[in-house]
Amino acid sequence: MKCIKNPATGDIKRVPDQEAFDLVKEGWGFCPKHEWKKYVRINWQEKPAEPEDVVEDAVEKPKKSSKKKVKGQPKSKYRSKVAAREHPKKSS
Numbered sequence: 001m002k003c004i005k006n007p008a009t010g011d012i013k014r015v016p017d018q019e020a021f022d023l024v025k026e027g028w029g030f031c032p033k034h035e036w037k038k039y040v041r042i043n044w045q046e047k048p049a050e051p052e053d054v055v056e057d058a059v060e061k062p063k064k065s066s067k068k069k070v071k072g073q074p075k076s077k078y079r080s081k082v083a084a085r086e087h088p089k090k091s092s
Contacts, residue, residue: 003036004028012039 002020005012006028014036015023024030 003031003033005031005035012036 001014002017003012003014004020004023008027012031012035013023014033020028020030
């Protein structure tokens with residue numbers, strides 16, 4: 001990929017190598033990639049944002065309540081039973 005610039009219009013393109021060589025023969029010139037990045041970012045910021053489709057009759061879903069986790073509490077009933085059991089100590 002090569003970055004090329006049209007000296008007459010100031011347009012900058014990023015094209016495959018072979019296409020770049022053909023365009024240079026027609027009057028375009030090579031330019032550094034940082035110029036192309038700057039050109040693309042400036043033109044991207046100038047474009048107006050597309051309006052979002054707004055649905056006026058949209059029904060909002062009720063929010064689900066979130067359960068807060070409390071430190072020290074077991075995550076499930078099974079784990080609390082396992083934790084409550086006393087494991088026999090290994091005898092040597």
